[in-house]
Each structure stands twice: as C-alpha cells, then as structure tokens.
Amino acid sequence: MIRKVIRVCVGMLGLILGSTTYLKLMKDIKQLTFGREIYGFAAAIAVGIVIGLLFYVIEPWVVKKVKEAAKIMDKEISKYPQTDVLLGSIGLIVGFVIAYLLSGLINQIPIIGGLLSLITYIFMGYLGIRIALKSKDDLFNISKLSRLSNTIKEKGSKKEVKGISPKVLDTSVIIDGRIADICKTGFIEGKLIIPAFVLEELRHIADSSDDLKRVRGRRGLDILNIIQKELKIEVEISERDFEDISEVDSKLLKLAQTINGKVVTNDYNLNKVAQFQGVEVLNINELANAIKPVAIPGEDMVVQVVKEGKEMNQGIAYLDDGTMIVVDGGRKYMGETIKVLVTSVLQTPAGRMIFGKPKN
Structure with missing residues (x-):
C-alpha cells in the first residue's frame, strides 16, 4: 500500500514539474501557445500528464x-573504519563550506564562472576529505595523550589521598x-x-577525686564526642596496645x-621525645603561636x-582548655x-600563659 502511495506521489510530482516547466518556457517561446494562451495551458497540462x-x-x-547504488555505497563504506568515514564526512562538509564562500566570487567570471564553481566544489570536497583522513593519526595521538594525562592525574590524586598520614591524638590535645575547632576548619x-x-587515661582523669582534673577529663570526653558525631572527619578507635610498654x-x-x-599534641616534652x-x-601550641592569640591585652575575662x-x-586560675592565668x-x-583585665600574653611551644590583674 505504501509503495503505491509513493508511486502516485512520484507521478504527481512529474505532473507538476512538467506543467510548470512548460508554462515557464511558454513565456519565453511564444510558439508554445499555438496562437492562443488557452491552447498553451492545455498543452502544459498535457505535457504534465505525460511527464x-x-x-x-x-x-x-x-x-x-x-x-x-545504496548497497554498493554501503559495501564500499563498510570497508573503511568508522572513524575514517566520520572524519571524511566532516572534511567533505568543511570543503563544501569553503567552496560555497569562494563560489560567490567565481560565479562572477563570465562564461566559465559556473563551470569553475562546480570544479571548485569538487576540488574542495576532495581536499577536505584528504586532509581530514591524513590528520587522523595526529588527532588520535592528541586524544591518546589527553586520556593518558587524565589517567596520570587521577592516579596522582589517588596517591595523594592515600599518602595522607593518619593523625594520632594524645590525651593533652583532646x-x-x-x-x-581545627578539624572543623578542614586544616x-x-x-x-x-x-x-x-x-582509658581520659576515663581515669574524668573519675579523679581532684575537681580540676575531673572537669578536664570530662571536657576531653565531650570533645571526642563532638569530633566523632558532629564533624565530617573519619575517626578510628585503635585497639592496638603494647603491653611491653607501660607509659x-x-x-x-x-x-x-x-x-x-x-x-x-600540645605536650612540650612529648614533642621533643617524638x-x-x-x-x-x-x-x-606551635600552631596557636603562629596565629592571633585568644586573649588580647586589654580584654576582660571572668575566671575562678x-x-x-x-x-x-x-593567684592562679585556668581556662577550660587548661591555659594558666596568673x-x-x-x-x-x-x-x-572575678573579672580579670588581661595585661599580657606569653605564647611558647610549651603552652600559653595569660597575665592579668583584678578589674575593679
């Protein structure tokens, strides 16, 4: 059914093409009207029917x-790699575009302008295909180098991630x-x-009979809970123990x-031994020494x-983190x-000391 419809459509196309062509020629060649215009229209219809x-x-x-012809072309094209066909098509299109731009000038040449334009299309199309296929190896090498570069970068980044040393926390720093706070900033x-x-040492400190030690121990346990639950950082409890070592x-x-x-750590002695x-x-403490101190001279603090x-x-007082205030x-x-006015701050690798006086 579809074949018949297509065949009828092709016949109608021939009818229209034949009639319009005859009518166009009739305007230039008066003899085609056979003396009267009505005869010309009839002749156009007749020619259209024949066509x-x-x-x-x-x-x-x-x-x-x-x-x-399509089968032959498909058979011939299948002999070539798909990359060649793709590159050849791109080269052909580029060649035709260049030929189109040149044909505007070439067509202005009298008599042979049209012929030269056709030759230009053929030549530029062929040249585009040849250049595209000849550049295939270069394009392949560039692509290969790009993939290799990306692979090296990915491997390098993976190695860098794997190369990050784990950080072991000691009791004093907890x-x-x-x-x-440092973990929260991403440093x-x-x-x-x-x-x-x-x-275990933290638990012993938190259970100490000394009020100050007990507060510090519980503070350390609270800090661990914050690190483990609130911060986006991997935390591991290591069960490794060295029974032959007591300290x-x-x-x-x-x-x-x-x-x-x-x-x-912030333990000065442990730092030296390490x-x-x-x-x-x-x-x-060394990090704190490199940045602005928490307490600034002239600042008020409430301490016990x-x-x-x-x-x-x-008199001696302490901050929650154990910093001594004289x-x-x-x-x-x-x-x-009491309220204390900070007079000076001494920051050393061993820790920070704050000096102040009661504020009246």
Whole structure:
C-alpha cells in the first residue's frame, strides 16, 4: 500500500514539474501557445500528464537502481573504519563550506564562472576529505595523550589521598579541645586515630577525686564526642596496645611509628621525645603561636582563682582548655570568681600563659 502511495506521489510530482516547466518556457517561446494562451495551458497540462505518467512508470526502476547504488555505497563504506568515514564526512562538509564562500566570487567570471564553481566544489570536497583522513593519526595521538594525562592525574590524586598520614591524638590535645575547632576548619586531613589506652587515661582523669582534673577529663570526653558525631572527619578507635610498654606517651609514639602516622599534641616534652625518635608531630601550641592569640591585652575575662601563685599576692586560675592565668594581686580572691583585665600574653611551644590583674 505504501509503495503505491509513493508511486502516485512520484507521478504527481512529474505532473507538476512538467506543467510548470512548460508554462515557464511558454513565456519565453511564444510558439508554445499555438496562437492562443488557452491552447498553451492545455498543452502544459498535457505535457504534465505525460511527464507524470513517465515518472509513474519509471519509479520502480529508479527506486531499484537507487537501492542497488545504496548497497554498493554501503559495501564500499563498510570497508573503511568508522572513524575514517566520520572524519571524511566532516572534511567533505568543511570543503563544501569553503567552496560555497569562494563560489560567490567565481560565479562572477563570465562564461566559465559556473563551470569553475562546480570544479571548485569538487576540488574542495576532495581536499577536505584528504586532509581530514591524513590528520587522523595526529588527532588520535592528541586524544591518546589527553586520556593518558587524565589517567596520570587521577592516579596522582589517588596517591595523594592515600599518602595522607593518619593523625594520632594524645590525651593533652583532646583535653585542650582546640583540635575540634581545627578539624572543623578542614586544616586537619586524613584519619584521626584515638588509641584505646588514651581513652582509658581520659576515663581515669574524668573519675579523679581532684575537681580540676575531673572537669578536664570530662571536657576531653565531650570533645571526642563532638569530633566523632558532629564533624565530617573519619575517626578510628585503635585497639592496638603494647603491653611491653607501660607509659602512655611511649605507647603513643610506638603506635604512630607502626601506622606511619603523625602525633597531634600540645605536650612540650612529648614533642621533643617524638622528634628525637623521628616521629612527626603536629603541635597545637606551635600552631596557636603562629596565629592571633585568644586573649588580647586589654580584654576582660571572668575566671575562678583556684590557688596561690609563686610570687607575692599572685593567684592562679585556668581556662577550660587548661591555659594558666596568673592574676597579679589575686591571692586574696582565692576560691572566688572575678573579672580579670588581661595585661599580657606569653605564647611558647610549651603552652600559653595569660597575665592579668583584678578589674575593679
């Protein structure tokens, strides 16, 4: 059914083409009107019918030949790689575009302009195909180098991620609490390792009969909960224990050596021992020494004087992170919570000391 419809459409196309062609010629050649215009129109219809019938008759033969030509072309094209066909097509299109731009000038040449334009299309199309196919190897090499470069970058980035050393936290840095804020900013990369023996030491401190130690121990446990639950950083509780070593600091250094990690601490003595043993250390106090101190001279602080100082009339107070505050003239305020005016701040690798005086 579809074939018949197509055949009729081809016949109608022949009818229209024949009639319009005759009418166009009739305007230029008066003899085609046979003396009267009505005869010319009748002749145009007759010619259209003849051409339409011709198209209708030869349509099967034309379709057959077109199919045969398509099969031959498909067979020939299949002999070449798809990349060659694609590049050749692109080259042909580019060549035709260039020929179209040139033909505007070439067509202005009298007599032979049309012929030269046709030759230009053929030549530029052929040239485009040849250049495209000749550049295939170069394009392939560029693509290969690009993929290789991306692969190297991906491998390099993976190696960099794998190469980030785990960070082993000691008791002092957990109690200090600033490690949570540092992790929150993203300055600490890699996995945080919390040894089980450090947790045990924290529990002992939190259960201490000394009020100050108990507060610091519980603060350390709270900091660990914040790091583990609120921060987007991988935390691992290491169950490794070295029973032949009794001291927690020595166990910490041994663990860091075993896993090729770095110790995070603010213990000055541990820092020195670690450096002697070749263990890398991240010292929170050294980091704090490089940035603006928490307490600024002239700033007010509310503290509780907990004990006497070494010098006359001095009182000693502590911040939550264990920072010592020396209050000049604070001995008489023992056990009281007072407002202190900061007079100076001393920051050393061993820690920070704040000096102040009671504010009246």
